[in-house]
Amino acid sequence: MILWSCSDQEYDDYKKFAEGGEINYTEKVDSLKAFSGKNRVMLQGIIDADPKITEFRVFWNDGRDSVSVPVNRSGGVDTLSVTINDIPENIYNFQVRTYDAEGNKSLVSNVTGAVYGERYQNTLYNRPVLANDLVGGLLSISYASMDLTTGVIGTEILMDGQSDPIFIPIDSDKYDISNYEVGDSYKYRTLFLPEETAIDTFVTDYVSYTPVAKPILENAAIPFKASSKSGRWGILENWTTTEPVLVHGGYGGWDEWNGNIFNIESGWGASAINNGKIYQTVPGVQEASYVLNVLIRNTNHQLSDPGGSYFVVAKGSTLPDVSDVETAEEVLAYKRINVDLGSEYTYRLEFTIDEGATDITVGQITTQADGDPGRFCNVRSWDIVVK
Structure with missing residues (x-):
């Protein structure tokens, strides 16, 4: 006993072949695949048994469009391939049949393929x-x-x-x-x-x-170096530190805790800091767009603090006062330091130089209270990148 199973489509095709008696039909394409392209698609399949096949045809759009491709059999396994060009962007169901010289045809092979075009490009x-x-x-x-x-x-x-x-x-x-x-x-x-x-x-x-030279900040990442120090606190090498920051026995800004970090800290027995600044000047910065990235470890500065604390980029060789930072013409970018932004946060200060080589100054300016707790901001690194 032989069991036979086929799809409805194949069964309908078989019935058509069988009408009026025995009808010869050609080998069906096997392993049919579609390869997507730009307003085109390539179809590939194989045949390996029928030497009589002389062509195969591809139909799509419910048979309204088709293409015929001649076949020269090698006597072994042959790959049938065709690229259909100039086809609109869409998803298509392609039907493929083989034919012999007498017009006998195979059962249909189906494959779905996508064609990409302007919609995808956009x-x-x-x-x-x-x-x-x-x-x-x-x-x-x-x-x-x-x-x-x-x-x-x-x-x-x-x-x-x-x-x-x-x-x-x-x-x-x-x-x-x-x-x-x-x-x-x-x-x-x-x-x-x-x-x-x-x-x-x-x-x-x-x-x-057209890349321009990267502005280089010296001594700008952990472990920061100190030009002088006493115990936990020191003065940062290559940076200008103003007197109001030096609230730890004449030192401040360089902090041995947390891996020799950049930190302007008040409170916990130290005095308040009024308009304190630590900054560094980079000469001759070229015309381009830049980002100053300041990566902090943590801070407890709040937006409600009187005075406040800022990271700043300004033209020239110094920084404005805290009270002027948000209005000063020389300021190219600023960000107020805010505990709500979280720890391990990078402040991005975007700015543009559009008037030829310009000296710029970057740093932190702050007015912050004493008491317990005081205020601090641990900075891991400073870096200027060219956009």
């Missing part, structure tokens, strides 16, 4: 660049993460005067270029595959950059 965006850090001929490009479900696979960098791009995979968040000259430019774009097996790569428009 959802794509360039991978954000977090920083172009050019220091001593070494350019370090830092990238933001991206949603991998978009199909993003990486970026391409093309240096001015070069014809071969550099590919940076999406799992790399930093790329270094050595021997980079100030004034040189590069452009980059981001690459996407809408599906892992897609036959076309989608790209964004190029974005150009």
